[in-house]
Amino acid sequence: MTSTSVDAQPLSIRDxxxxxxxxxGLTDSEIADSMAMPRTAVESHLGHMCARLGLRDRAAAIIYAFDHGIVIPGQGLAVDGQLRICLLGPLRAWRGERQLDLGPIRQQALLAALALRPDTTVGQRDLLDGVWGLDQPLGNVVQVYVYRLRKCLQADTGKSDSMIGRDRWGYRFRGAGVLLDTVRLEEIADEAAAAEKAGDLASAAQGCGRALELFHGEPLVGLPGPFADMERLRLTDRRIALSQRKAQYQLRLGRHAEAIDELRALARTHPYSEPVAALLMRALSRADRRADALAVFAEIRRRLVDDLGVEPGEQLRRVRRVMLHEDAATRWPHAEANAFSSCGT
Structure with a gap:
């Protein structure tokens, strides 16, 4: 394998x-699970990528990953029984292929309160406030739940190392070697931002799509307590922001139909979101569907007035004004820089 391949065939985020x-060292099944894609898609993409890069087989792909610094030998290699925790949906955890029983719902909420702050000490008072709020239990329930979680998360190696440490200030979830989907989300989002900075909008849009694939419904669905409520809102906002970024990349690439489909789905899920409505109007106008774009404004205005008693904000009204007074076919590119500067993330 020569170094010219990577120059001739730039690697995408998915590559x-x-x-x-x-x-x-992950198998195709493990890759499919971690990348939220069908196993057949993994096999197909791997085959196409190897053909593009001139790699004979899987072993050659591993050597390529080492040679180009994508994987450093001896670091980050998969091990049997690795712990994986998913928080971007129902809270779930696995040791290798074995799904773990995380116990009662409050115990799960306690794990989320620690795992969402890996390698950060969280005091017992913060845990009580975050998981139980004003309805706090008597006794040493935090210690009991932490003890149970340690037993549940412990690797089947006979070692006494615990995933949850304790010091004089509180408890700490040890993130080293753990696959957390929230951490991976930010890694992929950073890669997408880097691709945008490099001018590779196609890879940036693909990266946002990969990040969004990590979500499996509402984050932390069903978990009680003020901390879970706050994080659920934060992660939902993160999802919306990534969806908006992806739509903006698609629009800049001229993929209007793709952006419209995704934004319509997002608007159905978040019917009061003015930034989403503004982007949808922009996509429809760019596709020469100005009447549909104005109908989006009329519909969200009706919802805001009827349900919330408020008029649309300045951003959405400004989008409508541009649409009414500018010729989308010839003058839109000059108007959109000002009209839509605040439509993104």
Missing amino acids: HDLLRAVGR
């Missing part, structure tokens, strides 16, 4: 993810 997973 990097796949090479990283292959280099870490």
Whole structure:
């Protein structure tokens, strides 16, 4: 394998993810699970990528990942029984292929309160306030739940190392070696931002799509307590922001139909979101569907007035004004820079 291949065939974000997973020794099933894609898609993408890069087989792909610094030998390699925790949906955890029983719902909420702040000490008072709020239990329930979680998360190696440490200030979830979907979300989002900065909008849009694939419904669904409520809102906002970024990249690439489909789905889920409505109006206008775009404004205005008793904000009204007074076919590119500067994330 020569170094000219990477110059001739730039790697996409998904290529990097796949090479990283292959280099870490994951099987196709494990890659499919971690990348939220069908196993057949993993096999197909790996085959096409190897053909593009001139790699004979999987072993050559592993060597390529090492040679190009995508995986550093001896670091980050998959091990049997690795702990994986998913928080971007129902809270779930696995040791290797074995799904773990995380116990009662408050115990799960306690794990989320620690795992969402890896390698950060959280005091017992913060845990009580975050998981139980004003309805706090008597006794040493935090210690009991932490003890149970330690037993549940412990690797089947006979070692006494615990995933949850304790010091004089509180408890700490040890994130080293753990696959957390929230951490991976930010890694992919950073890669997408880097691709945008490099001018590769196609990879940036693809990266946002990969990040969004990590969500499996509402984050932390069903978990009680003020901390879970706050994080659920934060992660939902993160999802919306990534969806908006992806739509903006699609519009800049001229993929209006794709952006419209995704924004319509997002608007159905978040019917009061003015930034989403503004982007949808922009996409429809760019596709020469100005009447549909104005109908979006009329519909969200009706919802805001009837349900919330408020008029649309300045951002949405400004989008409508541009649409009414500018010729979308010839003058839109000059108007959109000012009209839509605040439509993004």
